[in-house]
Amino acid sequence: MKLLQSQLLSGLQSVLEGYNGTIMAYGQTGTGKTFTLGRLGEEDIADRGIMVRAMEDILADISPEQDSITVSYLQLYMETVLDLLVPGKDNIPIVEDPKTGDVSLPGATAVEIWDQTSFLDLLQTGEANRFAANTKLNTESSRSHAILMVNVKKHVKGKGGDLILTNENGLGVHMSKGFCPPMVRKSKLVVVDLAGSERLDKSGSEGHALEEAKSINLSLTSLGKCINALAEGSSHIPIRDSKLTRLLRDSFGGTARTSLVITIGPSPRHRGETMSTIMFGQRAMKVENMVKLKEEFDYKSLCRRLDMELEKRVSEIERQGKLLLDVEEKLQERLEETKRAERNLESALEKMAAERARYHKEHIEVLESLENERAERQKMENQLQSTMQDMQHHREVFDPCNQLKSEILELKLQLDKEVQLRQQAEKELSALKSGLTKIESTSPEGQEALILSRRLEDEMKQRKNLEEEIQQLRNQLTQVTLQADEAKRIVSGRISFGSESHKSFASVNHNIDTSANLNTSGRPQEHVGLQKVLSLLDSADLDVRVHAVKVVANLAAEEVNQEKIVEAGGLHSMLMLLSSTEDETIRRVAAGAIANLAMNETNQELIMSEGGITLLSKTADDAEDPQTLRMVAGAIANLCGNDKLQLKLRDEGGIKALLSMVKSNHPDVLAQVARGIANFAKCESRGAVQGSKPARSLLIDEGALPWIVANASNEASPIRRHIELALCHLAQKDVNGKDLVAGGALWELIRISRECSREDIRMLAHRMLISSSVFQAELRRLHIVL
Secondary structure, X not given: OHHHHHHHHHHXXXXXXXXOEEEXXXXXXXXXXXXXXXXXXXXXXXXOOHHHHHHHHHXXXXXXXXXXXXXXXXXXXXXXXXXOOOOOOOOOOOEEOOOOOOEEOOOOOOEEOOOHHHHHHHHHXXXXXXXXXXXXXXXXXXXXXXXXXXXXXXXXXXXXXXXXXXXXXXXXXXXXXXXXXXXXXXXXXXXXXXXXXXXXXXXXXXXXXXXXXXXXXHHHHHHHHHHHHHHHOOOOXXXXXXXXXXXXXXXXXXXXXXXXXXXXXXXXXXXXXXXXXXXXXXXXXXXXXXXXXXXXXXHHHHHHHHHHHXXXXXXXXXXHHHHHXXXXXXXXXXXXXXXXXXXXHHHHHHHHHHHHHHHHHHHHHHHHHHHHHHHHHHHHHHHXXXXXXXXXXXXXXXXXXXXXXXXXXXXXXXXXXXXXXXXXXXXXXXXXXXXXXHHHHXXXXXXXXXHHHHHHHHHHXXXXXXXXXXXXXXXXXXXXXXXXXXXXXXXXXXXXXXXHHHHHHXXXXXXXHHHHHHHHHOOOHHHHOHHHHHHHHHOOOHHHHHHHHXXXXXXXXXXXXXXXXXXXXXXXXXXXXXXXXXXXXXXXXXXXXXXXXXXXXXXXXXXXXXXXHHHHHHHHHHOOOHHHHHHHHHHHHHHOOOXXXXXXXXXXXXXXXXXXXXXXXXXXHHHHHXXXXXXXXXXXXXXXXXXXXXXXXXXXXXXXXXXXXXXXXXXXXXHHHHHHHHHHHHHOOHHHHHHHHXXXXXXXXXXXXXXXXXXXXXXXXXXHHHHOHHXXXXXXXXXXXO
């Protein structure tokens, strides 16, 4: 018994590892084949058959989110394949793949199984529809061969290596270095409950039961012939003699790992049947099968990843294009201002030249006047000296008199007056000279000319810097455009995998890395330094501040720069700009930079610790520009994707701020709001899966459900896709079920499970509907069948 259990467990483990497996019971009627395989164990779990036990092991090993199990239950009755789950389906054709030889039944009903209860219900339905009759050997003798087919689709992580795609020109394109492509293992477990062989003289079959016995013995005889031929190594295997041997083609001599259960009776009366059964088992043991791993790439996951990469590249191109247009408009404005300054400078220089000529003329006139006064003074000194000599002569000849004294006094007074006039003229000349110099440097026209000259020099320098930055942006835009075009050709073309495709994948990744290095070498911080750029945020010139915050936002868009920006205090500066500036452009660009930095988990915690949610909420309340709201909503949406910050995000008003921005009705803003809600709901559902304490969703507590339901059918694809994901994640927590039903979300989940264009979202919605007891009760009340 232990040997049988170990062999069955080995075969079942092979099915989970990607190999086909078969468990078959053979023996005389009434010896316990159906008891061994198909017992449900409703009264005692120890009585469970191999079918029930095998399904328990399979369900315990798979992941409900990624893997799938489908079950078909058939019977071979009178050489006709019938469906035990849908009795109306009969004469189901058997289809064989001419290349691989795999056998399939495309007309059979395939039911997806998610739990053991649904599987037991399926077995009960099948057993109720199976043909049975009362004979002398068995009161419930099976009159058909029962075949249970379990198809397992399991996702596993691929082996590390480079993945190569081939574009439409046949050239290899390397998509990722060290890429581990997702793999899918498709295996099949076939459990066969053969009808028992019987001798007519012992079973007493007659009438229609006689025809059934003949058909059973004929199919078992054909099976025995195939076993004998395979055991003896015969070149011809009579597989097509019976539909039973065609169905079991893969089990004997094929690629499946087969376990055979032989049942015999203890009665000496049936010694002949017992010996025949044992000999059948001995011959079957000589048959060798070549097991084959059923493994292939998960093309759908790969395509989704390529779609996301393409969408990211396209958005980057649009962002770079908008930035280039903004810079060109700014440069045009600067050029116009420079031309106006040049015209003002020319007029000021003309005025300065005229004033200088006038002051030069006055200077010459003053000099001439001073020379005349100097000559007059010299003349008067000569006259005074002559008078003194005459007085000396008269003093020697005549006595002094009052008349002479009065003349001398008059001459002295005249001399003093002339000295004063000369000093006054010298002062006027000195004043004129200093006035001329001061006029040239301190007059309004001179000052204006000097300021204009300096401003012109600054404008020329800034113009040169802007031209260099525009050239760098154009180079980056060209490279990003080439990469996006290459990605589009890859997605639209044929995707092939093989030895050549692995080489081409490596080449494209090398090209992308090279282009990234080229772009990095021309970044602004390599020229002026990150600290210099951050210092310009405090400039008194508004244009300089706007340009500096745009440079920081562009750097933050690349992950390699984010750590340096945070270390240099760039994140703190962006947050301070939200609270200090009133300029709409600076707030919009600063919010965009914070959104880029918020894609990193460490930065998210830093933003929360510095009161970032409060600042973002205030910015959302004050802003009217849709693009500013889009940036703020994007930053909050990135913070919503962190499991650790959800309670703090709710307490500081993050969810309310996100919902308040829907009043703008701008599609870009609504898309970011929907993305934030989807991220928040996904984190909550992830916590429920990991075993966290079940609690009502914070989104429902904050009143987000009415808006989610109202926009679940939004015409904009990004908004609708995020809302559909949010509903599916909210439905994963049973505690939200009643609120979802009351808010009308159940109807949207039904629509998503039927009409959603994305298969993964559609399957997730269907799984939530069938796994929730609240939803199932409401569906039964409404008489809705999925």
